[in-house]
Amino acid sequence: MAGTGGRAGATRQRVLEATLGLFNERGFGVTVAEIAAACGMREGNLHYHFRKKELLIATLFERFQEEELAVAEAELGDAAAAESYAEYQLGWFALMWRYRCFYRDAFNLQHRLPGLKGRFMEVQARASAAVARVMALATEHGFLAIPAGRIRSFVTNVWIVSSYWMDYLRTSTASAGLTEQQMQWGFGQVMALFEPYLTPAGRAAFSPLAQRAAALVMREDEPGGRG
Amino acid sequence: MAGTGGRAGATRQRVLEATLGLFNERGFGVTVAEIAAACGMREGNLHYHFRKKELLIATLFERFQEEELAVAEAELGDAAAAESYAEYQLGWFALMWRYRCFYRDAFNLQHRLPGLKGRFMEVQARASAAVARVMALATEHGFLAIPAGRIRSFVTNVWIVSSYWMDYLRTSTASAGLTEQQMQWGFGQVMALFEPYLTPAGRAAFSPLAQRAAALVMREDEPGGRG
């Protein structure tokens, strides 16, 4: 760790984190000057670490995809416990929050780096299949009752609502940042999709989990922070 | 009509349509040079008709909002007939297709013209309330059976899936343009949200309508066309 990538790796890491923060706040349109300023360095120096702005985006994107796969394909602790499913969903929300720029500004991203689409599709297919498997497990253990033929479209709708509720909220409300209350709201919207398919056992187990889960997601964002 | 706004109005109209086509295809990032070329005129001339690119976006946006209200608050022909609800939904899909740039690239839009947000929120609130009223009608007439306390979150999820399925499809599939088959797919995803809440009567009435409706939306796009 020290030899080739010691201090250099640390700076690189710092730049990536600061850039992700700016992308999340203002989209991929932020200028390299702004990124450099946020890193406390000059443009020239930033170009020393990342020769092109697109390299910055592509690096963050690859991390995002790796973490998405990890979240999607995470093993459930105990498939018979309702908490396991809430934690699984919680993992998704944390990921979506951390890399919200990729969810919100996907059009811009694809326009800038069309070459990333293949990787994006590959990961989405794998992740989506993993989610479907978790749904099947929940069905097996009596939490969900969803006709087999509808799992596919159901998973897709869960994916769409999960991916875009933040953008919906941003465009339809006045507030700027995301509050814990809004995070709970988003969790509630996703849970509402499950509602009609929950068994009585499932309903009893999942309903109280939403609030706790949303609170956890927000807490993860506190430490670092800008401003 | 001839005096002050005759030919000038026609040119204005032509410019707006061409611009909308470009925005739909490639987003608000298209340059004024490209817009001018698509209109068969030079940049200077385009600036004569619309002094700023933002004026072009704002004008299209206001039209979009007006049409959205008209679609949302359209009267149902016969609230007792299932076809009326399919036509209502069809109106929404046609609108979303015609103005898809505003759905897909909302983040970019808001970044460029932050002043539009107020109007956007106002229209969305009115439109959303109108949709909720239609849902209530469908419930009254025995097509839908949805608990009163869940209508709100349900309408929101219908709104989210309706608004973003095109973007989801664009990012998760290889194809470039939207085919009639994809339009049907989107219609199906929205219908899937209704599925668990349909009464037997509702299910019998709505299921066959999706295909016909999607086909109609696509047909509207054929005449004009680029390429």
Added chain:
DNA sequence: GTCTATAAGTCGATAGAC
């Protein structure tokens, strides 16, 4: 109304000193 020509600004990227 339409054109040419050009001003003015922004942004990404590079060269080279320290």
Added chain:
DNA sequence: GTCTATCGACTTATAGAC
């Protein structure tokens, strides 16, 4: 590794001839 200085490409916007 970090800085200053500057280039070159691109985009918006304007002036003025026709």
